[in-house]
Amino acid sequence: MYQHEVKIRVRYADTDQMGYVYYGNYATYYEVARVESLRSLGLTYKQLEEGGVMMPVLENTSKFIAPGRYDELLTVRVTIKEMPGVRITFHYEIYDESDKLIHEGHTLLVFVKMDTGRPCRMPEKMTQLLEPFFEK
Amino acid sequence: MYQHEVKIRVRYADTDQMGYVYYGNYATYYEVARVESLRSLGLTYKQLEEGGVMMPVLENTSKFIAPGRYDELLTVRVTIKEMPGVRITFHYEIYDESDKLIHEGHTLLVFVKMDTGRPCRMPEKMTQLLEPFFEK
């Protein structure tokens, strides 16, 4: 299992007239959490794309437990529970400033070779970086 | 069952550097589809809020079958399969210009009284408008 936490400040642009974080904006928080979790491993998503592999999203689920609010410094805990192969699943839990769980979700992505548009296995470097977290 | 179709043109702002509709932007397409499906019934979400009832989102799922692309005129088919009570579920199917299914999703929302912040039943006017579609 690999786990990482990211802090994200809610922007005014993220709110809607209900005074909540607009429900579609959590997908961007997930993206930041995924990208920063890779960076903390020693890899950037930008490098993956430069190496010819992109990671489009196949599935996404979100559960809105309580509203996110303007200017809160949210904590997004991102978890990879299983060693990825051709696909990778990220799980998210979002906590507000009082450590209350306000949101849960997960995203399934697939590794795709940009030149052929076909699914491929996770790039070697990423495999090496993740393996230590999934050894028995 | 109540069903309605909406056309949505993909904006440049909706795309990302993969050349696809950014995955978080489908939530906005869902919102447009929900709002226009209510308007076609003779009701606006704006009127609901002015009447003191709002509809925050509780759950959302999305399945990305094929990418949405810039300037495509997408068709979003929105379906309410069951007569709503305190909660309402909207299902979506999105088709590209060649009528290919590229996306599926659903959203669960709850009716909430804005003054108390508590869940409530679907407003009377909306019940009257929807009932004919769910009679046996």
Add this chain to the structure above:
Amino acid sequence: MYQHEVKIRVRYADTDQMGYVYYGNYATYYEVARVESLRSLGLTYKQLEEGGVMMPVLENTSKFIAPGRYDELLTVRVTIKEMPGVRITFHYEIYDESDKLIHEGHTLLVFVKMDTGRPCRMPEKMTQLLEPFFEK
């Protein structure tokens, strides 16, 4: 002079917790107005890019006279006042449902060849379509 009008419905996603259209979202309304004004001439921005020419933005100004509000069907009047060469300027006036002017702005864009990244003259087809509006 070439002028065109587009209707844009304010989405919930566009609002912020002030209950107004978030100030950054007018840029997207401008984009829709530009693209639809070209389409009404018989040309799409997508075709321009497919023909190897893109139009990045060089300058933008916005004047916020009164707030845009949720669910309003705004009218965006877009005007090209001068025959474009290497650069093109679009002017915008936005009116609310009671025909009150709520917003003004303009955007300066440049034609760029995508293969070289260098500025170029407006594509021939676009010149032919616009010329009749600027003859003396």
Add this chain to the structure above:
Amino acid sequence: MYQHEVKIRVRYADTDQMGYVYYGNYATYYEVARVESLRSLGLTYKQLEEGGVMMPVLENTSKFIAPGRYDELLTVRVTIKEMPGVRITFHYEIYDESDKLIHEGHTLLVFVKMDTGRPCRMPEKMTQLLEPFFEK
């Protein structure tokens, strides 16, 4: 003169199919820069709104010198050049990771009492915090 610098990482959500930061998203970067510059003074915009004062935008200008790109850690330098009264102007310069100036802009905002909707002077606390930077 008051000056503050903020780092902002470009998100995938911010990009468009040109591979650039979509031009409308700089307004959000400006917002983050404004809010963090106030926070560094010892004040939050959230507190201003809780104190009954909001700051809608009246004017905005943007000059796009070179594209912002995915995953770059941009530096936004925000400057208040004149002691604000009823209105306040923020100037921005945005630098990429190689310290190249890629963007300039400014935003004019007005202080508004939320109960009456009328312009008002800058709140007392903010005046006290800013004054030392504008003394002769």
